[in-house]
Amino acid sequence: MTKYARFVSLVCAGLFAGFLTSVLVLELSLRSFDSTVYTQVRLVELDSLDRLAVATLLPALIATAVLAYQTYRTKTRWLTVAALALLVLVLGLTLIVNLPINSDQLRWNAQAPPSNWTDVRDRWQIAHAVRTTAAVLAFAVLALAAPLPGTRRSSSPNTSARRDRLRA
Numbered sequence: 001m002t003k004y005a006r007f008v009s010l011v012c013a014g015l016f017a018g019f020l021t022s023v024l025v026l027e028l029s030l031r032s033f034d035s036t037v038y039t040q041v042r043l044v045e046l047d048s049l050d051r052l053a054v055a056t057l058l059p060a061l062i063a064t065a066v067l068a069y070q071t072y073r074t075k076t077r078w079l080t081v082a083a084l085a086l087l088v089l090v091l092g093l094t095l096i097v098n099l100p101i102n103s104d105q106l107r108w109n110a111q112a113p114p115s116n117w118t119d120v121r122d123r124w125q126i127a128h129a130v131r132t133t134a135a136v137l138a139f140a141v142l143a144l145a146a147p148l149p150g151t152r153r154s155s156s157p158n159t160s161a162r163r164d165r166l167r168a
Contacts, residue, residue: 001066001070002067002070002071005063005064005066005067005070006063006067006142006146008059008060008063009060009063009064009066009067009083009142010139010142010143010146012056012057012059012060012063013060013064013083013087013135013138013139013142014139014143015056016053016056016057016060016135016139017132017135017136017138017139019049019052019053019056020053020128020131020132020135020136021132021136023045023049023128023132024125024128024129024132026041026045027124027125027128028125030121031121031125035113035117035118036110036111036113038113038117038121039105039108039109039110039113039117040110042105042108043105043106043108043110046102046105046106050102053094057087057090057091057094060087060138061084061087061088061091064080064083064084064087064138064142065084067080067084068080068081068083068084071145076145079141079142079144079145080141080142080145082138082141083138083139083141083142083145084138086134086135086137086138086141087134087135087138089131089134090131090134090135090138093127093130093131093134094131097123097124097127098124098127098128098131101120101123101124102124104120105120105124
């Protein structure tokens, strides 16, 4: 079961990190355009990209949580827990910053964006850059942990000695 959780975790985290990186590149490209172009592109982005985010982030989170549980007593547990923490950070930023802005932007009129559109754009893009970095790091940590042996940690000498006495 561990190999399936690792596979799903790696694939979904990788797809999610790639997706966020692509959106970041697009968003940074839009910085040189005016409010009308920015708003039009954002409205197109918001049409379906949220579904892709959910379809990749949620399975990555679930599979990484399962993997963290399954590797709890192995040498790779801290890498897996670190990846899970990074993905939870991504989810938190998304829920606290990006989704409320997305919801607000859905009501924007491309011909008459709000006067503070650059402030809103900048806040969204900063949060997006942070979550993109966290997602890429989570994927990198999962990829780093994948080829490592999942050997169980040895018991402490005291525990082994007690176990041996109980068996005798």
